[in-house]
Amino acid sequence: MSKPKYIYFHLRSRGELPRLVAAVGGLEYEEERVKFSEWPGLKSKTPYGQLPVLIVDGKWYAQKLAISLFFARQVGMYIC
């Protein structure tokens, strides 16, 4: 699996939870912080027209909780 790429605005807000899980677990990932001026050009490429998004092996995944649980599972913090 390639290193996941996490995309969210340059904010905490709803996108902070996956970052916190990754930080606690020591997960290595790439991150892109999107400026509001860049958002109109990106919105239609995202699964639900919203951020955050995680790109894994070329596939785009959405929803902060799903991304958080994916990160947690990657570092052995979530075993369901």
Ligand SMILES: N[C@@H](CCC(=O)N[C@@H](CS)C(=O)NCC(=O)O)C(=O)O
């Ligand atoms: N249910 C989504 C909510 C995502 C969401 O509300 N994203 C907002 C930013 S916090 C967004 O992308 N707003 C821009 C838009 O809707 O155009 C999740 O949990 O990830």
